[in-house]
Amino acid sequence: MANTNPMKPSALFTERAIQLARHSTPYRDPIARVNWERLSRNAFWLPEPAISLYGTPEYAALPLDIRHALSHYEFARFLDAGVWLESLFLERLAKAAHTGPMETRVYHLHELREEAGHSLMFLEFFARSGLRDTIFLQQYDWLLTRLGRQLPFRSTLFWGAILLGEEVPDRLNRYIRLHAEGVCPVAVELSVLHSTDEARHISYGRDILKARLDASGSTTRRIFAAVLSMLLKRFVTTFYYPPESLYREAGLPDGPWAARARANGTRRLFVAHCLGPTVTRLRGLGLPINWP
Numbered sequence: 001m002a003n004t005n006p007m008k009p010s011a012l013f014t015e016r017a018i019q020l021a022r023h024s025t026p027y028r029d030p031i032a033r034v035n036w037e038r039l040s041r042n043a044f045w046l047p048e049p050a051i052s053l054y055g056t057p058e059y060a061a062l063p064l065d066i067r068h069a070l071s072h073y074e075f076a077r078f079l080d081a082g083v084w085l086e087s088l089f090l091e092r093l094a095k096a097a098h099t100g101p102m103e104t105r106v107y108h109l110h111e112l113r114e115e116a117g118h119s120l121m122f123l124e125f126f127a128r129s130g131l132r133d134t135i136f137l138q139q140y141d142w143l144l145t146r147l148g149r150q151l152p153f154r155s156t157l158f159w160g161a162i163l164l165g166e167e168v169p170d171r172l173n174r175y176i177r178l179h180a181e182g183v184c185p186v187a188v189e190l191s192v193l194h195s196t197d198e199a200r201h202i203s204y205g206r207d208i209l210k211a212r213l214d215a216s217g218s219t220t221r222r223i224f225a226a227v228l229s230m231l232l233k234r235f236v237t238t239f240y241y242p243p244e245s246l247y248r249e250a251g252l253p254d255g256p257w258a259a260r261a262r263a264n265g266t267r268r269l270f271v272a273h274c275l276g277p278t279v280t281r282l283r284g285l286g287l288p289i290n291w292p
């Protein structure tokens with residue numbers, strides 16, 4: 001399909017970069033915006049339906065304090081995986097800071113500052129939450145890590161992977177934002193602050209991807225969609241399905257809890273509900289994404 005936009009893609013990016021950079025200013029440090037006094041461990045840190053075991057009889061039988069603790073560990077792991085992903089993106093943005101047109105460089109530096117702000121906010125959360133010593137320092141998905149480090153910065157696949165890496169956690173942030181009742185207000189604030197910035201990042205990534213896809217043929221798009229479908233599943237596993245060790249850390253009795261979460265039909269529906277808009281938008285770009 002030909003690009004029907006009268007502006008050349010490069011001019012289009014310049015326009016978008018200027019516009020988005022304008023929305024990124026003035027910058028406000030998210031750590032200073034959170035009311036940390038309201039952080040409490042006597043509350044859920046996720047809406048209950050967003051907990052991986054929700055809907056199973058085993059979960060319903062857990063006492064309230066253990067259900068609270070599970071939400072704490074799942075939310076903290078979600079943030080920790082965010083720090084992992086942001087560290088990869090920071091690496092790439094920093095390397096690109098001295099290449100390309102001035103306008104896109106400026107916008108990339110805004111993204112870099114915002115991503116650093118998110119990671120700082122998450123680390124502050126760990127320090128204040130009391131989970132600091134048990135936090136994770138995990139190796140997350142090896143293939144996503146390798147691709148994040150090695151794909152060429154200007155390649156379509158790099159931006160496709162970036163878009164997924166921003167969309168997949170953002171869908172959970174949006175769910176938390178819309179179902180905040182009964183959730184610790186600090187967890188909600190983090191989700192709101194994060195998804196406000198991510199809206200710009202996602203819009204930029206989507207524009208890049210759209211321009212690239214408009215210029216490519218249907219075979220290329222089919223192959224590209226197959227690769228993105230595989231990456232999407234890996235991002236979803238990383239962000240929505242905790243490992244067995246997390247359930248032990250949260251104080252649950254012997255499992256197998258991770259297998260129960262994977263077999264949990266309510267969880268699958270929850271994930272499909274969260275990711276549905278992402279898949280629809282990707283399909284709208286002419287990508288036959290294989291999901292779920």
Ligand SMILES: [Fe+2]
Pocket residue numbers: 086114115118194198
């Ligand atoms: Fe972020």
Ligand SMILES: [Fe+2]
Pocket residue numbers: 115166197198201202
């Ligand atoms: Fe982002």
